[in-house]
Amino acid sequence: MKRLLIMMASALLAMGVLVPGTVKAEEPVINEKLGVPIVVYGANLSDAEKESVKNSLGVANEAEVEEITVDGSDLVKYIKNGNSQARMYSSAKITRQEEGKGLVISIVTQDNITQVTPEIYSTAMLTAGIEDAIVEVASPKKVTGHSALVGIYKAYEVTGETLDTERTDVANDELNLATKFAKETGVDSDKVAQLLTGIKKQIAEQNPATKEEVEKIVAEQLQKYKIELSDADRQLLIDLMDRIRNLDIDFNKLSEQLSDMTTKIRDTIGEIDPGFWDKVKEFFANLFESVQSWFK
Numbered sequence: 001m002k003r004l005l006i007m008m009a010s011a012l013l014a015m016g017v018l019v020p021g022t023v024k025a026e027e028p029v030i031n032e033k034l035g036v037p038i039v040v041y042g043a044n045l046s047d048a049e050k051e052s053v054k055n056s057l058g059v060a061n062e063a064e065v066e067e068i069t070v071d072g073s074d075l076v077k078y079i080k081n082g083n084s085q086a087r088m089y090s091s092a093k094i095t096r097q098e099e100g101k102g103l104v105i106s107i108v109t110q111d112n113i114t115q116v117t118p119e120i121y122s123t124a125m126l127t128a129g130i131e132d133a134i135v136e137v138a139s140p141k142k143v144t145g146h147s148a149l150v151g152i153y154k155a156y157e158v159t160g161e162t163l164d165t166e167r168t169d170v171a172n173d174e175l176n177l178a179t180k181f182a183k184e185t186g187v188d189s190d191k192v193a194q195l196l197t198g199i200k201k202q203i204a205e206q207n208p209a210t211k212e213e214v215e216k217i218v219a220e221q222l223q224k225y226k227i228e229l230s231d232a233d234r235q236l237l238i239d240l241m242d243r244i245r246n247l248d249i250d251f252n253k254l255s256e257q258l259s260d261m262t263t264k265i266r267d268t269i270g271e272i273d274p275g276f277w278d279k280v281k282e283f284f285a286n287l288f289e290s291v292q293s294w295f296k
Contacts, residue, residue, distance in 0.1 A: 027063075028061065028062055028063035029063060030063045030064055031096070034096040034097070034098070035066075035096060035159055036062070036063070036064045036065055036066055037062055037065045037066070037093050037094060037095040038065065038066045038067075038068065038093070038094045038155040038158060038159070039054075039057060039059055039065050039066070039067045039068070039091070039092070039093045039094075040067075040068050040069070040070050040091055040092050040093075040094070040148075040151030040152065040154060040155050041053060041067065041068070041069050041070070041091045041151075042069075042070060042087075042088035042089040042090055042091050042139075042147050042148075042151070043069050043070060043071035043072075043088050044071075044087040044088050044089055045089060045091070045140065048140075049089070049140040049141070052140040053091045053138050053139070053140055056108050056109050056138035056140075057091070057092075057093040057108065057136055057138050058093075058136075059093070065093070066158065068151075068154065068155065068158060070088055070147060070150055070151040070154050071088060072084035072085055072086050072088070074150050074151075074153075074154050075088070075147070075150050077165075078150055078153045078154075078163070078165060078168045078169070078172070079150065079168065079169055079172045080165075080169045086147070088147035088150070088151075089139050089140070089141060089143045089147065090113060090137060090138070090139040090143050090144075090145045090146070090147045090148035090151075091137070091138055091139065091148060091151060092135055092136060092137045092138070092148045092151050092152055092155070093135070093136045093138075094133055094134075094135050094152055094155045094156075095133060095134040095135075096132065096133055096159065097132045097133055097134060098132065099131075099132055100132065101132045101133075102131065102132060103122050103125060103126065103130070103131060103132070103133055103135065104133075104134045104135070105118035105119075105121045105122050105125075105135045105136075105137070106118060106134075106135070106136050106137070107136075107137045107138075107145075108136050108137065108138045109137075109138045109139055109140070111142070112138075112139040112140065112141060112142050112143065113137060113138075113139055113143065113144075113145040113148075114142055114143065114144055114145070115144040115145055115146075115179040115182070115183065116137075116144060116145035116146065116148070116149075116175060116179060117182075117189040117190065117193070119189065119190050119193035119194075120175055120178045120179065120182075120189060120192070120193055121135070121137065121145075121148075121149065121175075122193075123174065123178070123193050123196050123197060123200075124149060124171040124172065124174050124175040124178075125149070125152065125171065126249075127167060127170060127171040127174055127244065127247070127249065128153065128163060128164075128167050128168045128170075128171035129163060129164060129167050129249075130152065130153075130156060130163075135152060144179065146172075146175065146176075146179075149171070149172065149175060150172075153168050164247075164248075166247065167247055167249075170240070170243050170244060170247060173240055173243075174196065174240060174244070177236060177237065177240055178192050178193065178196060180233075181227075181229070181233065184233075185227070185228070185229065185233075187227055191225060191227065192227075194225060195221055195222070195225050195227055198221045198224065198225065199217055199218055199221045199237075199241050200241075200244065200249075202217045202220070202221065203217060203241065203244070203245055208245060211238070211242045214238060214241050214242045214245055215238045217241070218234070218237055218238050218241060222234070
C-alpha cells in the first residue's frame with residue numbers, strides 16, 4: 001500500500017511538472033506601435049484599494065503600463081453638467097488593438113460593478129467613437145461603474161487622440177439611460193443593449209430625416225424586443241436617439257462590432273492565466289511531500 005500511494009503521488013507530481021513544459025508562459029512584450037496598456041484609477045481609491053485594483057487588472061503581468069488617475073475635473077470635461085465633486089472608484093485597463101479588432105470588454109470584479117454591463121459599456125464607447133481595444137474594468141467596492149467610462153475617455157486622449165465632447169456626452173447619457181431602464185423596468189441589461197443597438201441599426205439603414213421618423217423606429221424596436229416603457233422614459237429614449245442621429249457615427253460598423261461582442265467577451269474570459277500552471281505544480285509538490293510524511 002505504501003509503495004502504491006507513493007507511486008500515485010509521483011505520477012500526479014509528474015503531471016504537474018510536465019504540463020508547464022508544454023504550455024510555456026510568454027514573456028510580456030511592449031507594443032511599440034500601439035503603445036503600452038493604460039491603467040486609469042479612480043481618484044478616491046485608498047492606497048490599499050488601489051493595490052487591490054492593480055491585482056484585479058493584472059498590472060504586474062504587463063511588461064510596462066502607463067498609470068493615470070481620473071477625478072471630478074475629468075468628469076466635467078467629458079460630460080456636460082457633471083459633478084466635479086463626484087467620488088470616483090471604478091477603474092480600467094485599456095489595451096489598444098489593431099484596426100478592425102473591435103472592442104472586447106470584461107468586468108473583472110463582477111460583484112462590485114453593480115449597474116453597467118460589458119454590453120452597455122461597449123455600446124456607449126462606440127457611440128463616443130472608441131474602437132479596437134481590450135478594456136478591463138475593476139473596483140474594490142460596490143459601485144455603479146460610471147466613472148470607469150470617464151477614465152477610458154481620458155486614457156484615449158493621453159494617447160494623442162481627440163474625442164468629440166458632444167459624442168462623449170451623448171454616450172454618457174446613453175449609459176445612464178440604459179442602466180436606468182435595466183434597474184427600473186426589470187428588463188435584462190443585455191436586452192436593453194440589444195434594444196439600443198437595434199435602434200441604431202435602423203437609424204443607419206433608414207437614415208431618418210426627422211424626429212418623428214426616429215420616434216417610429218423606437219416604437220418598432222420596443223415592440224420587437226417586447227419592452228414596455230413609461231411615456232416619460234419612451235420620450236427620453238426618443239430624444240437620445242434623435243441626438244445620436246445627428247452625430248457623425250458609422251452605425252453599420254457599430255452594429256457589426258456589437259454583434260461579435262458576446263463571443264469576444266467569452267473568449268477573453270476563457271483564457272487561462274499562465275500562473276495557473278505554477279499553482280498546479282506547487283499543489284502536487286505539496287501533496288507528494290504530505291504522502292511521504294505519512295510513512296516516516
